[in-house]
Amino acid sequence: MKYIKAYENTINDDLFRAIEEEDVELAKDLIKKAIKLKVDLNIRDNADHTALMYAASYKENEIMKELIKAGVDLNIQDSIGWTALITAANYNNWKGVKELIKAGADLNIQYLHFADTAPIFYLKGYADGEYTQGFDVFDYIPKKKKEEIIKEFPEEYELYLLKLISNKYNL
Numbered sequence: 285m286k287y288i289k290a291y292e293n294t295i296n297d298d299l300f301r302a303i304e305e306e307d308v309e310l311a312k313d314l315i316k317k318a319i320k321l322k323v324d325l326n327i328r329d330n331a332d333h334t335a336l337m338y339a340a341s342y343k344e345n346e347i348m349k350e351l352i353k354a355g356v357d358l359n360i361q362d363s364i365g366w367t368a369l370i371t372a373a374n375y376n377n378w379k380g381v382k383e384l385i386k387a388g389a390d391l392n393i394q395y396l397h398f399a400d401t402a403p404i405f406y407l408k409g410y411a412d413g414e415y416t417q418g419f420d421v422f423d424y425i426p427k428k429k430k431e432e433i434i435k436e437f438p439e440e441y442e443l444y445l446l447k448l449i450s451n452k453y454n455l
Contacts, residue, residue, distance in 0.1 A: 332362040340372035
């Protein structure tokens with residue numbers, strides 16, 4: 285069992301390195317190898333991040349798609365509560381955010397940095413108390429979920445609409 289665990293760590297360490305070095309082909313090969321050997325792709329590094337979080341932060345969306353296809357847990361949180369979805373939004377990886385939403389990432393997981401803040405605030409461009417560039421991502425959220433969000437956060441949605449209008453008409 286120790287041998288298998290050491291092998292898991294080696295594959296995952298190599299995968300983290302491939303993502304950092306933006307070596308998409310190596311990352312894909314390592315993911316295939318991990319699947320074949322039944323290696324857990326949800327293993328975390330020393331900073332408590334998963335390969336999916338790395339791919340989200342490095343905007344390696346092709347690698348993210350492969351990890352999602354491999355069945356990794358989309359909602360694992362690191363030590364401060366960030367998920368791959370929050371990581372992607374924080375690093376302005378809006379294509380990655382779209383992929384994670386399509387794959388079913390949880391929009392309501394609370395994250396520890398801001399009390400009572402869920403990923404949806406990032407998805408609407410809410411970060412550190414000001415609205416930033418994430419407004420178009422709200423369009424990727426399924427209609428039923430949007431209705432729940434609008435009902436729960438009507439003031440934030442109103443600000444979102446005002447920002448859309450001001451961006452569209454350069455106000």
